[in-house]
Amino acid sequence: MGVGMKSIIQVSPGVPLYREVKRRITESVRHGEWPPGGAIPSESKLCERFGVSMGTIRKAVDELSAEGFLIRQQGRGTFVASHNQDRYLFAFFHVARQDGYKEYPKVDLVEFEKTRGDTTAAAMLRTEPGARMVRFVNKLELSGAPVVIDEILLPESLFPRLTEKRLRDRPATLYQLYQEDFRVTVIRTEERLRAIKADAFKARLLGMKVGEPLLQVIRVALSFKDQPVELRYSYVDTRRHEYYSAPMAAS
């Protein structure tokens, strides 16, 4: 049938239709039309809505679901990914025991303050230098023993009125809290790793000697359009645990 009838939606020349469909779907989610965890319209409904054919809808939804943003379930529908789901419990937590056993950590808030980001933090979070930040430190225990310290920096502009109390209420995961309380959805992360010596503060919290090796993970969490939303320094005691890197594909 070739190009067929004209589509309802307009795109600049050179922009594929399915990209515009992807953009519109993410827009609708961001604007709250379809909440995290909820279903989006069926593929045939989306055809009508956007005036494009099934194949185009499928290509758009295929990619969004490969990016982890939508979740398809045959026979049920397509859902907006939510951090409030089992599948997310270990998606961003990569520490496991050396024998491979994975468990979810018990989290304790040990510090909380409002501060201003230094130049490094401002650069990594793409805020102006000296922007207001929320800074807090969590201690993570596995099988009752402390294994990880997380130092977390959030731009206050994205997380207004985040309180110490809210963090002490033990949200299932931080990224779920970001999503539900602040409509900030973490899509992916970038990480850099180093081996460092434990300082007095970390050694005390982790029950190790000063100077012992510690795995440092510098993580930037990114939302839509690669906007950085969280800077996190993790310190992992790898005497009995390991850090699992995501599988590296050849591409």
Place this chain on the structure above:
Amino acid sequence: MGVGMKSIIQVSPGVPLYREVKRRITESVRHGEWPPGGAIPSESKLCERFGVSMGTIRKAVDELSAEGFLIRQQGRGTFVASHNQDRYLFAFFHVARQDGYKEYPKVDLVEFEKTRGDTTAAAMLRTEPGARMVRFVNKLELSGAPVVIDEILLPESLFPRLTEKRLRDRPATLYQLYQEDFRVTVIRTEERLRAIKADAFKARLLGMKVGEPLLQVIRVALSFKDQPVELRYSYVDTRRHEYYSAPMAAS
């Protein structure tokens, strides 16, 4: 048109056609019909060959190219990924200077022996315990200073007659050597990381003090069907460099 005419290729019920097409394409590459770096037949040719429609071919090639196994180039054709390409130089080398500068390391072979794998190595490489292995150690220099030590274990069954001389000839990358000399193609890797103390051997090679923190990367390289083909222990001096983890998607 619905199910249309019957396809030439047969599949067990429940196995999608495009999966069978994927399997056949990888088979043809593995059997040497289309060499790494070479072009595979055009999509229309593949339609005839497999007796399926373009859409099905495209879905198969889409996935193989997302897995990094094929490379599409509009207007030119589709090629079998080869480790002998610029894009691969940093695909599996994740160490960069702290300011983000990336360079390709100068490699020196410092040990080479034929040995037998211990139980750990045998388990990770899925060989029988005590299988013959080739073991060698490389020292990697960046900007003239040693930064990484690689200890590499290969099952001799996959790499027969690999000689010390061949490794000293400075192949562009090891994975290129595996591919060209032994038809072993690395598709992806799995990595686990720890922070450890430098021992005397590593401290000497890296020009650091014994006991200084060192990043250990335990990597298993996998080929088709997730067959493990290489076990590598990397030790990275992260005083001036960092280890970049692959981006973590939400899925």
Place this chain on the structure above:
DNA sequence: CAGTGGTCTAGACCACGTC
């Protein structure tokens, strides 16, 4: 059973590379 996503077809035109 009706509705969803999953697979598949047989075409068409477009954008790009090469000659």
Place this chain on the structure above:
DNA sequence: ACGTGGTCTAGACCACTGG
């Protein structure tokens, strides 16, 4: 001009989920 992959259409049947 020609062949490649990239996009898109308008359908069809299949497999699964839920009432």
